Amino acid sequence: MHRSRVYAVLIDAPHAEAARAAAFWSAALGVPAEADPEHPQFVGLHGALHGLVTAVQAVDDAPRFHLDFETDDVEAETARLLALGATEVARWLDCRILRVPGGHLVCVLPVESPPEVFDAQARTWP
Structure with missing residues (x-):
């Protein structure tokens, strides 16, 4: 058995538009846009969606x-989603990038949340 939960909603924008997208979403959602110094492709939108990390990538x-x-x-978790019809399209660090039916992307990554958040919100899968 394993556990998983939706951790983040990412707004993907082409590099040339990412700064403008981050400024737009920050203003539209009424939250600060904060660059991630360790991963410069991400701009966090902290507090945008309660309980979820939200960022422009x-x-x-x-x-x-x-x-x-x-x-x-x-x-x-990757195997579970593949069995549901997803296909693996790439890997980045410890992350698996999948394309799900309908064409959307999802990423599967190790736990990032504090243990108490993950324990309270994760679903258990056989």
Whole structure:
């Protein structure tokens, strides 16, 4: 058995538009835009969606939204989503990037939340 939960909503914007997108979403949602010094492709929108990390991500692709799933077993969660019809399209660090039916992307990554948040909100899967 393993556990997982939706951890983040990412607003993907092409590199050339990412700064403008971050400024727009910051103003539209009424939250500060904060650059991530460790991962400069991300600009956090802290407090935008209660209980979820929300950020603008600069990408080399078309604009879109995607979800990040955090899990205590990346391989098991990836296998679960693949069995539901997703396909793996890439890997980045410990993250698995999947395309799900309908064409959207999701990422599966190790737990990032504080343990008490993950324990309270994660679902258990066989």
